[in-house]
Amino acid sequence: MIPDAKNVTSIEEANALSVRTNAIVIAYVGLVVLLGVLGNTMVFIYHGFVEAKKKKTVTTFLITILAVNDSMASAVLSSHIIILRYLINFQSKLGCQMANGVIHFFVTNSLLILNPIGIDRCLRVCIHNPRYHLTKRKAIVVLCVLGIYSIGVSLRHVGITGILAFEVEVAANQTFTGHVCSFLRDQHILPIVEVFNLVDMINFATTNIVLIIVYSIMAKKVGIVARKVNAYPVEAQSSRKMGTRTTQISMTAEASNDNSNSNTQTNAKRNPKDIIYVVTNINCDANTNSRNNTSDNTTNDANKNTNNTVNVTTTTIKSSDTDTATETSTRKSRRHDNCERKINVMLGTVTLASILIFMPYFYVVMFIRPEVTPGKFTYKPFVQLAWRSFMLNSTINPYIIGLFNSQFRKFVINLMCRCKLRSGSN
Numbered sequence: 394m395i396p397d398a399k400n401v402t403s404i405e406e407a408n409a410l411s412v413r414t415n416a417i418v419i420a421y422v423g424l425v426v427l428l429g430v431l432g433n434t435m436v437f438i439y440h441g442f443v444e445a446k447k448k449k450t451v452t453t454f455l456i457t458i459l460a461v462n463d464s465m466a467s468a469v470l471s472s473h474i475i476i477l478r479y480l481i482n483f484q485s486k487l488g489c490q491m492a493n494g495v496i497h498f499f500v501t502n503s504l505l506i507l508n509p510i511g512i513d514r515c516l517r518v519c520i521h522n523p524r525y526h527l528t529k530r531k532a533i534v535v536l537c538v539l540g541i542y543s544i545g546v547s548l549r550h551v552g553i554t555g556i557l558a559f560e561v562e563v564a565a566n567q568t569f570t571g572h573v574c575s576f577l578r579d580q581h582i583l584p585i586v587e588v589f590n591l592v593d594m595i596n597f598a599t600t601n602i603v604l605i606i607v608y609s610i611m612a613k614k615v616g617i618v619a620r621k622v623n624a625y626p627v628e629a630q631s632s633r634k635m636g637t638r639t640t641q642i643s644m645t646a647e648a649s650n651d652n653s654n655s656n657t658q659t660n661a662k663r664n665p666k667d668i669i670y671v672v673t674n675i676n677c678d679a680n681t682n683s684r685n686n687t688s689d690n691t692t693n694d695a696n697k698n699t700n701n702t703v704n705v706t707t708t709t710i711k712s713s714d715t716d717t718a719t720e721t722s723t724r725k726s727r728r729h730d731n732c733e734r735k736i737n738v739m740l741g742t743v744t745l746a747s748i749l750i751f752m753p754y755f756y757v758v759m760f761i762r763p764e765v766t767p768g769k770f771t772y773k774p775f776v777q778l779a780w781r782s783f784m785l786n787s788t789i790n791p792y793i794i795g796l797f798n799s800q801f802r803k804f805v806i807n808l809m810c811r812c813k814l815r816s817g818s819n
Contacts, residue, residue, distance in 0.1 A: 401563040404571060406564035408482040411771060415477055418777045422473045425784045429467025429594050432791030436460035439804050451527050451669045452517075455510045458536060459790065462506060466787035468501030480772055481571035486556045489574035494550035501593075504545040504600055504747065511740060515607035518737075519614050525693055546593050546596075549589050557767060573767045585766070590758050602743040611737050688782065743790055750786050753779035 401407045402709060412419070420617040436461040440453050472492035479775055483489065522527070527535075559572040578588050757763065757780045761769035770776045795802050 404482055404569040405467070407561050407563055407569055407571070408479060410705065411480045412478060415738065415774050415777055416771050417774050418781070419474060421778060422470065422477065422700075422781065422784065425788050426471045426474075428465050428725050428792075429470070429596070429784075429788035430464055431469060432795075433460045433464035433804050435808070436791045436801070437464060437743065438793060438808075439801050443804060444800075451529055451532050452510060453511050454529055455506065455513065455536075457511070459503065459506045462499055462503050463790060466503055467784075469495050469499060470784050470787070472496070473784075476574050477777075481561055481573055482571055483574045485664040489556060490550050490554050492574070493719050494547045497550065498543050498547040498782055501546055501596065502540060505539045505543065505572060507740075507744065508537070508600055508603055509539075511604045511607045511744070514737065514740060515611050520613045520812060529700060537669060546592060549585070551791065553577055553586055553589070559767060573696065573771065575767045576765075580767060594759075595753060597755070601748055604741075608741045608744065612741075615737060647759065737796055739793060742793050742797070746789050746793060747786055750782055750789070753782040 427531045428505055434570060437457055440460065441457040444453050469492075472488075473496075476489070476492060507531060509527065513532070517528050541647060554574070555577050556572050557571055561568060561569045576582070757776060761770065761776060763776055763780060795805065
């Protein structure tokens, strides 16, 4: 019986009352559609045009395809607003079959596309041989196979979905005949419905088991690499090398000065007047030749000391370049390791969110089964919300990507600021 339906005199009034009762469900569907279309459009633009210019990877390509699929799924979900608007007075059998079939295709496809994304990430992280990586051509083949499978499981709605008539009780001894878009209740159809629900659960379980396995393998691999990289502190190692090198340079410089003093003293015995000039010439400019005509022995000794000083300087530059290159390489490895870890955490969060989103839907389908007795659950908004929880699967992914990808957040903020400036200027 419809709550507060004492003054209802027609099926149209009963339907209007049901719409008011399920207003929260209609608002939920509208919000899911809006956020899904906007978020997935942003992901498509960013990964399809901005990110693709920087690095054209198979993962970027697959995420772009997933964004297109989820954007179209969110747009098609708007048909549920029409179904809820005529919840107990829906008359179009073709509209019911098309709405449920197309939605089922996009939602199933969205769930299955997560598999090649996870497998591609796992192959690139764990196997260095590009021969075993997923190429773009292979990815397209996989997507086509998944699309054909999604079409196959969605065609069920042609035979098992339609308009179901039931009696709407509005008051004592007063009923109306309502029509709802639902699975049919024929005796030969109900077992088929159960089989297809089981197929959906198998798809869901298989996808999540595969993703849990591949992300566990990637997490272990990334952890091993991180421990190896972090085992060699770049700054401390560089400081130790620089300290050793400085000591060696000082020792060489002292030896050079000792040789210089020894040669100077030897030459001073020959020409004492040239002592001051030789010391000044060595200390002030190592690369400047003697301009004054002093004794030949003094000039040769000064050139020898000059060559020693130049050699020390050259050795220092080469060693510094080597350490700088090693330090830069190690830091790049750490940045790459952190990037891989963030991507894995992001995609793992997408998988976990998918599991949590589908759980209420499968609980309602397997235990409450509102499609078998639609009149009983028509006016229970929480059951209707749980029954449509799967809609979030196509909406939440862009916001998980934005949570972990700072570059994507900056892109969205800049795009919104530009749009705001243009609207303000107009």
